[in-house]
Amino acid sequence: QQQVKQSPxxxxxxxxxxxxxxxxYENTAFDYFPWYQQFPGKGPALLIAIRPxxxxxxxxxxxxxxxxxxxxxxxHIMDSQPGxxxxxxxxASGQGGALNFGKGTSLLVTP
Amino acid sequence: KAxxxxxxxxxxxxxxxxxxxxxxxISGHRSVSWYxxxxxxxxxxxxxxxxxxxxxxxxxxxxxxGRQFSNSRSEMNVSTLELGDSALYLCASQGGAITDTxxxxxxxxxxxx
Numbered sequence: 001q002q003q004v005k006q007s008p009x010x011x012x013x014x015x016x017x018x019x020x021x022x023x024x025y026e027n028t029a030f031d032y033f034p035w036y037q038q039f040p041g042k043g044p045a046l047l048i049a050i051r052p053x054x055x056x057x058x059x060x061x062x063x064x065x066x067x068x069x070x071x072x073x074x075x076h077i078m079d080s081q082p083g084x085x086x087x088x089x090x091x092a093s094g095q096g097g098a099l100n101f102g103k104g105t106s107l108l109v110t111p
Numbered sequence: 112k113a114x115x116x117x118x119x120x121x122x123x124x125x126x127x128x129x130x131x132x133x134x135x136x137i138s139g140h141r142s143v144s145w146y147x148x149x150x151x152x153x154x155x156x157x158x159x160x161x162x163x164x165x166x167x168x169x170x171x172x173x174x175x176x177g178r179q180f181s182n183s184r185s186e187m188n189v190s191t192l193e194l195g196d197s198a199l200y201l202c203a204s205q206g207g208a209i210t211d212t213x214x215x216x217x218x219x220x221x222x223x224x
Contacts, residue, residue: 034212043115043201043215044154089154097205098144098167099213101154 003027004092006102013109019077021105023090026071030092034099035064035075038087047088048075080109113138115204115216123222129190132219134202136183142166142205143185144213145177149198157200160185189221197223 006023013019023033031052036044050057050064050073057064063076077084087106091099116135124130136143144167145157156169160179177187189196199220203213 036215041217043217046212046214049212091154097142097159098156098169099146099154099203100156101146103153 002103003100004090004102006090006105008105009103010106011108013080013107015080015082015109015111017080017109019080019084019107019109020074021088021090021107022072022074023092023102024070024072025092025100027092027094027100028071029094030100031095032093033064033066033073034091035062036089036091036101038089038104044089077107080107082109082111085109115202115214117200117202117216117219119219120217121220121222123224124192125224126192126194128192129188130192130221131186131188132200132202132221134185134187134204134216136185136202136204137214140204140206140214141183142211143179143183144203144205145185145187146201146203146215147171147198148201148218154201157187192223194223197221 034049035047037047038044048059048062061078066073087104089104090102093099118133142161144159148154159167163179174190179185199218201218202216205211205213
């Protein structure tokens with residue numbers, strides 16, 4: 001079964017707006033939560049990642065918020081740009097190392 | 112450093128055939144993982160190799176197999192191809208520790224007719 005649930009499936013945001021993508025997981029053994037960005041014809045590229053010992057991590061315009069008790073984490077893209085238009089995947093893994101991916105969110109940032 | 116390379120980039124096969132895909136990890140990386148990406152199922156883990164040994168395995172049938180060579184390059188093989196095997200096959204390179212970041216290659220697009 002899907003171990004990581006991601007929403008929304010698609011998202012349209014105006015340039016300069018905030019894009020928010022949410023993920024939820026069930027397995028409490030997960031201890032690593034990365035976000036990947038994928039452009040058409042390319043492989044996923046790591047955007048930002050967090051471990052459960054912190055509740056928030058920010059890198060430039062990208063922020064991960066993590067709620068351990070709710071088993072949820074989200075990606076916020078501030079000041080969204082047309083170049084951010086891509087598919088975003090959340091993922092989770094435990095000590096086993098295999099990444100369990102969400103189904104992806106197709107983001108379109110309009111000019 | 113050069114990134115992860117995968118060959119071939121595109122492949123067309125017919126049902127019943129077999130196929131071999133190749134992956135060269137980032138220099139110095141000792142772990143290679145394989146994932147299957149389809150529109151319906153998303154990204155699913157196939158298996159991981161570290162120092163020529165399978166360290167982890169996903170829930171795929173035995174038709175899917177892999178191996179890793181002493182230079183860390185990896186191959187995956189799919190035998191008796193089915194239409195449903197059409198997918199983007201992605202290879203991810205990792206330093207070696209289970210907690211290291213996984214870096215993905217561009218993938219091999221396999222079409223089964």
